[in-house]
Amino acid sequence: MPMGEVKVIGAATSLFSARVEWALKLKGVAYEYIEEDLRNKSPLLLKYNPIHKKVPVLVHDGEPVSESLVILEYIDETWKENPLLPEEPYERALARFWAKFSDEKCVFGAWGACRAEGEEKEKAIESAHESLAYLEKQIEGKKFFGGEQIGFLDLVVGWMPLWLGVMEEAGGMKLLEAEKFPFLHEWAQNFIEIPLIKECMPPREKLANYFQASLSYLRSLATNKP
Amino acid sequence: MADEVVLLNSWASPFGSRVRIALAEKGVKYEIKEEDLFNKSPLLLTVNPVHNKIPVLIHNGKPICESLNIVQYIDEVWRGKSPLLPSDPYQRAQARFWADFIDKKIYETGKKIWRGKGEQQETAKKELIEIFKLLEGELGDKPYFGGNNFGFLDIALVPFYSRFYTLETTGNFSIEAECPKLVAWAKRCLEKESVSKSFPDPHKVYEFVLLVNKKLGIQ
Numbered sequence: 001m002p003m004g005e006v007k008v009i010g011a012a013t014s015l016f017s018a019r020v021e022w023a024l025k026l027k028g029v030a031y032e033y034i035e036e037d038l039r040n041k042s043p044l045l046l047k048y049n050p051i052h053k054k055v056p057v058l059v060h061d062g063e064p065v066s067e068s069l070v071i072l073e074y075i076d077e078t079w080k081e082n083p084l085l086p087e088e089p090y091e092r093a094l095a096r097f098w099a100k101f102s103d104e105k106c107v108f109g110a111w112g113a114c115r116a117e118g119e120e121k122e123k124a125i126e127s128a129h130e131s132l133a134y135l136e137k138q139i140e141g142k143k144f145f146g147g148e149q150i151g152f153l154d155l156v157v158g159w160m161p162l163w164l165g166v167m168e169e170a171g172g173m174k175l176l177e178a179e180k181f182p183f184l185h186e187w188a189q190n191f192i193e194i195p196l197i198k199e200c201m202p203p204r205e206k207l208a209n210y211f212q213a214s215l216s217y218l219r220s221l222a223t224n225k226p
Numbered sequence: 227m228a229d230e231v232v233l234l235n236s237w238a239s240p241f242g243s244r245v246r247i248a249l250a251e252k253g254v255k256y257e258i259k260e261e262d263l264f265n266k267s268p269l270l271l272t273v274n275p276v277h278n279k280i281p282v283l284i285h286n287g288k289p290i291c292e293s294l295n296i297v298q299y300i301d302e303v304w305r306g307k308s309p310l311l312p313s314d315p316y317q318r319a320q321a322r323f324w325a326d327f328i329d330k331k332i333y334e335t336g337k338k339i340w341r342g343k344g345e346q347q348e349t350a351k352k353e354l355i356e357i358f359k360l361l362e363g364e365l366g367d368k369p370y371f372g373g374n375n376f377g378f379l380d381i382a383l384v385p386f387y388s389r390f391y392t393l394e395t396t397g398n399f400s401i402e403a404e405c406p407k408l409v410a411w412a413k414r415c416l417e418k419e420s421v422s423k424s425f426p427d428p429h430k431v432y433e434f435v436l437l438v439n440k441k442l443g444i445q
Contacts, residue, residue, distance in 0.1 A: 077315040
């Protein structure tokens with residue numbers, strides 16, 4: 001195992017941050033976790049991620065890597081135990097494609113539906129359902145996206161069991177309905193039961209408070225507009 | 227068994243050019259199917275049902291979508307020749323980070339220039355120059371973003387050089403004046419056959435962008 005000092009600059013409420021910790025734990029890599037207050041960004045974060053100023057950042061022997069999907073690939077290439085990406089190039093391309101799709105359409109789709117109101121909300125929910133339908137097809141017939149064991153795409157979609165549930169509650173909507181998406185729903189139940197995954201998630205109440213507060217703040221901005 | 231490689235493309239697309247450059251670097255023979263983006267073929271809609279976008283690489287019947295994804299796939303399949311990504315994991319991460327940055331920022335900001343006007347356009351021009359200056363910083367004194375060798379990040383960025391004439395004409399500014407190092411790098415890349423052969427004529431690209439604007443009802 002490559003030696004070296006590994007740090008993760010993250011935030012307990014960040015779904016992007018969690019996936020990096022899951023990957024390191026899956027590979028048995030010891031790391032120091034540094035919690036970032038996103039409303040009051042530290043000089044450390046600004047030094048290691050000057051471009052985006054976001055979490056997560058992985059710092060390996062003082063060298064920073066930013067953007068969670070880039071970090072996951074770096075972790076996979078540096079620590080070879082429990083490979084995240086499949087070996088075969090076409091399978092790898094599919095995993096990367098669906099990872100990007102999930103982040104761009106599902107995460108922001110869910111958050112958009114959460115924030116929206118009225119007719120806009122209906123449209124956003126419909127759009128989110130369409131996106132989830134694609135992932136439902138991908139998981140059909142498999143225990144995990146990675147096959148028998150969790151892999152890259154499981155970690156990337158891994159925000160759903162907890163974070164999506166919290167967004168649904170905060171937004172007063174149901175997205176990952178068991179009747180509509182039975183395979184994805186079952187996958188979510190299996191994923192969240194994995195000990196190293198479970199250990200590394202924020203308490204539901206903390207996350208729920210965070211989302212409620214974010215929503216209230218955004219809605220107050222909207223109503224205060226001239 | 228011979229490889230069957232088909233690329234669904236649009237001649238003016240910088241994203242499509244990335245794939246053409248990568249295939250050329252690896253010496254892969256392929257067939258191009260040119261798409262009319264205002265009249266997408268049933269094939270395109272079938273192989274990329276999620277986004278309906280080009281480029282799509284179809285390798286022995288299997289479709290791969292998203293240009294950077296395709297370039298990585300090409301690098302992994304045809305690994306005997308001209309490696310595109312560096313071998314060191316940290317260097318690879320840096321290349322992927324900056325390619326992702328390019329994808330997030332350049333095209334959207336560019337569109338605000340060639341489709342926009344007034345203050346929105348002015349803001350976009352400043353943003354674009356800032357983005358290019360950041361990239362110049364990343365390039366440093368190296369001949370290519372990949373170091374001594376042309377690579378992944380060069381491939382990700384150089385196709386946008388074909389849009390510089392469009393940006394400068396619609397935006398009435400000079401990118402070269404602000405970012406001479408970047409333009410010098412682009413010209414250096416154009417000396418490579420893999421780049422020049424797929425590089426569309428910037429004046430034709432400008433005409434094309436104006437045509438698209440018209441079709442979209444933008445003055």
